[in-house]
Amino acid sequence: MKILVDTNIILDVLLQRTNFYADSRAIFELTEQRRITGCISASGITDIFYLVQKEIKNTGTVYEAMDSLAAIFRIAPVYETAITSALSLRWKDFEDAVQYMTAVENGVDYIITRNKSDYENFTIPCYSPAEFLLFLKATEDR
Secondary structure (H helix, E strand, O other): OEEEEOHHHHHHHHOOOOOOHHHHHHHHHHHHOOOOEEEEEHHHHHHHHHHHHHHHOOHHHHHHHHHHHHHHOEEEOOOHHHHHHHHHHOOOOHHHHHHHHHHHHOOOOEEEOOOHHHHOOOOOOEEOHHHHHHHHHHHHHO
16 A cells, blocks of 8 residues: 655654644554555655754754655655646645645555645545544454
8 A cells, every 4th residue: 555645744743743743653653664655755855854944943853854754755756747737737735736646646545644625536535644544444454
């Protein structure tokens, strides 16, 4: 099972956002245990670096965090076709459109995000971390 983990989920863990940390961290753990294949888009990595650096202001620590992400998650390439397809979608949030088209082009089964409404009515199912954990448990219990 291959998932694309949206930027907000990665930030929940790296910035230890209290309300979201536990479920988002569980997604990391599933990926570390290789129970699922977790991916982050290449464009998301640059956004994550920038946002974490802005928050913690310690470049060394941010690079260590990025090294850890690269060890846990696969980095999904963002091809020119993902960008042009994202542009044609005309979504309000272009970054989400790029994430979605990257997921499509990289054969992702599910997108894990806290902004599910940004991905409605498309072919790849989206789950919040909590919903995905319940879904995975139900799938494994069968």
